Amino acid sequence: MITVSPVVYQALTCRQEMPAGVNRKIVVGTPAAIFFHHSKSLKNRNFRPKIFKINCLEPTNIKDPEYFHKVVDCQYACPAHTPVPEYIRLIAAERYSDAYMVNWESNVFPGILGRTCDRPCEPACRRGRVEKEPVAICRLKRVAADFKGEVVSRMPSAPETGNGKRIALVGAGPASLTVARDLAPLGYEIDLYDEQPLGGGMMRSQIPAFRLPEEVLNEEVGYVLGIGGISTHFKTYVHSLKDLLESGYDAVFVGTGAPRGKDLSGLPGRKEIQANIHIGIEWLANVAFNHVDKIGKKVLVLGGGNTAMDCCRTSRRLGGTDVKVVVRSPFDEMKASPWEIEDAQHEDIPFFNLHNPKAFVHENGKLRGMLFEKVAAQYDDQGKRSLVPTGEPDIFFEADDVIIAIGQENAFPWIEKDLGLEFDKWGMPLVDKITFGSTLPRVFFGGDAAFGPKNVITAVAQGHQAAVSIDLFCNGEDLYNRPDPLTNLVTQKMGIHEWSYDSTVVTDLRYKVPHASKSETLTNRKKEVELGFDDLLAFKEAQRCLNCDVQTVFTAERCIECDACADICPTSCITFTHNGEEEDLRGRLNAPAQLLSQDLYVSSPLATKRVMVKDENVCLHCGLCAERCPTAAWDMQRFLYNTAKAGTPCHV
């Protein structure tokens, strides 16, 4: 039991009534008693608490690059850690080529990703926490690609004499191309194998041209192949890893994706009917390579992911007039990106959720349609979902064609089982999450081939890491001694109250990307639906960015505790108070700090023994704290964080 002197106890308990939402909960009697009284550490105190034990937070170590990295929510959420605010500022300054190169260095495919990325950055965007919608980061990336000038001269090229190491890349998708991009300039001799006639992997075979024009894809694949030192072996299916290893490669990278679409083999009628039932990704590939150019009028697309969205929208362009998407899961739980669903709905495609496929209905060897059982979603205590039949009569939908887009799997029939490369019980290779190495020293994995289907940006990020590993491996170095990120922290101060970034926080709501008319897009499958932002819209959207990479940097030694920063902060992020345990501190800041994923920035003790605590959560990075600081204890400093690529010297 902790004893606290009566005066302190009173200070602890006699707080005035606070308006709703202000939490001033004070814990007395726990092992870590909190010394908290509401006047400062003043000289003439004539009391002392009997026990004075506080488990205070340590001052934040801002020298750790990950601290400020985490503040840049978009960049932190991006698997490749692209410096998003950096390129958004360049776009606002009409420096499109520079913006493109910031992207290209980090994610290799700015034009492709600017149209097709899964955008993990956008749900993370700080703006989404202070108003309705995040910045349209993805579509701004496209702006950089659309409006850039000549960029080839800025790209690296392979040295005239190589380093004598040979690398084989299996699969020419985003992961392999990233490895090639990172290793070719270092002098590696690279052989790139793919069964398709052109590079790009799933970006070419699975993403329809109305979302990703072929020219954009060819251009960006071309940038990588143009570096030099990369020999392409297209239309070449690698049948044996053993043969590949025996041909003397120093390392082999497997970036073969998740090439096998799931089927409904067990469903009645499936065996009898082969024609007019398609596997989603195979069918999309056939469309992409012009093997298929039409489909029946009535089309059923099974599945609720992005592949299903691409299938139904492609069907609308190949003659499908009555295209339905039928999904087992509830609408809100569909895996497709919300904007893909929206675009499909815009093309008059209805969704039938909570319909479980029961049988293919056929007559005289010809598909007539499908039977569905209606189900309801039920959740147990753990929130685990089960789909329970409702008992309603089954539903029959007529169909000329059915496209099954219910997921895809990995397949490695070309990897011999006796090479020492181990697989788990699901047939996935055992891959190290840091090095992307397999159990066979020379063989590395990345992209969907490593950990199952994800997305392009994840494949790129993994490609970078695999390239780092391959480079370390070929130099005989420790794969776990990874190079540090390249960081830079530079003041933005231009004058007494002037910043070299645009600190004004605009209130504009998210701008919509203009679309081409439906009559145009539905008649030409290669006509791109999204037109992209023009320069003016791009500028306006770019201004919505809060510049979260311009960090609020606090120097405790300079602070005179005048409260100016805490008073001016629009979102009440800053508090001067006595230190305490994190949970306690979070409860007694000027505004509640209940989003635990967002860090508290804690200073070293100030003259009054208090500390400055800043909740990073909804900081607008407006710079007002620094503008109102009389001693420059606050400064706005631009933080650049670039993930180390292959060839960066390692920290020793």
Next chain:
Amino acid sequence: MTYVKPAFRHPEAAKNKLGYTRKEYEGALSTLCAGCGHDSISAAIVQGIFELSIPPHRVAKLSGIGCSSKTPTYFLGNSHGFNSVHGRMPSVATGAYLANKDLIYLGVSGDGDSASIGMGQFVHAIRRNLNMVYIVMNNGCYGLTKGQDSATADPGSINKSGHTNLFETIDMAGMALELGASFVARSFSGDKEQLIPLIKAAVSFPGFAFIDVISPCVTFNNNKGSTKSYDYVRDHLETVAELDFVPLAEEITSDIASGESGRITMHDGTYLQINKLALDWDPTDRISSLTKIHRSRMNQEVVTGLLYYEAERKNLHDILNTVDTPLNALEYYELCPGNSVLQTINAELR
């Protein structure tokens, strides 16, 4: 340079009983020097009025001239305001208060505005016991004219250019007490946890409530040797009491030994919870308070807190025995009841 404060606020910002967030009580972005103590006082006013859940249109801000008198622009942007002539804020306040006794009057002044040019106005506002809050943002110098010593600068205090003040100081709180003010407090702009409850108590008080707030001038009077700098005030602060403003019906559950705490019940049943620290002082005894102020000054201490409180004194409208309806709300026929009533009155005087 930022001229407009960003519009976004914390999405979970606290709301008061009216459903307003602090944003509804804020004003324009300050143009005072960065780090000015006055901005902290503005923030304390915003917080205090917000916590009291007073509708902003019920408050009238009044000021004179000076850095301090600019501040009403920077708080309570939705309230009434009158930025008057140098030192004349008390006259304007008197007129406004006479015309409409229903508003809450918040007068803001500085040491130049009240202790020099407006001294004559200041003393009479106290004598008449206007029902208002009178805050002096006291930085001991004329900040607006580059930091000359003001009448509240302590003798021996050194200003930024190295000049030592040769003259005696005017202690605004002591003077207010001497003139019969019934609510006298002193605070420090860097101590909001004391200042906010004081402002709330002053606003709730039914008479003249005076708060002398030491408010360092970061630009001209925050140097070594100054007795109004952040460092000096923090080092010499003596708090008469830890206090908290406790609104009506607030339970106090702790059991505190007598002698260590006191409670002052206010006119409407709310009370000030006071944790006594200075044993030689009784906040309801004017002589004890005056002694405390003088002794602290002798000891070179800056005494802060609620120094004196007297609930019973009549305010101006009580003294004048005016009608309950604010005068500005009286109808024409009530103010000018006609010739026959005039004749009656005249007859009484003959």
